Amino acid sequence: MQISTPVGSILEAISILDFEDQLFVAETLQKRMVELRREKIALRMREAEENYRLGKVCTGSIEDLMMDSSDD
Helix, strand or coil: CCCCCHHHHHHHHHHCCCHHHHHHHHHHHHHHHHHHHHHHHHHHHHHHHHHHHCCCCCCCCHHHHHHHHHCC
16 A cells, blocks of 8 residues: 555555554554643643633623523
8 A cells, every 4th residue: 555645654664664663653652642632731721721810701600601692
């Protein structure tokens, strides 16, 4: 199978590795993806905290939210 994208090239390169090396690559990539998700969550948390600090958030019940959205 020949794929002409950068990802395809990477997958082809990985496919020639022995099983243990392919497993290492898969586990390493999985760990990196988990870390990236954590970083994105932390960034979103900092944004939310900043919005809260600046008073850009609203509180209330679902009914309050529905009433506010129907006013638009």
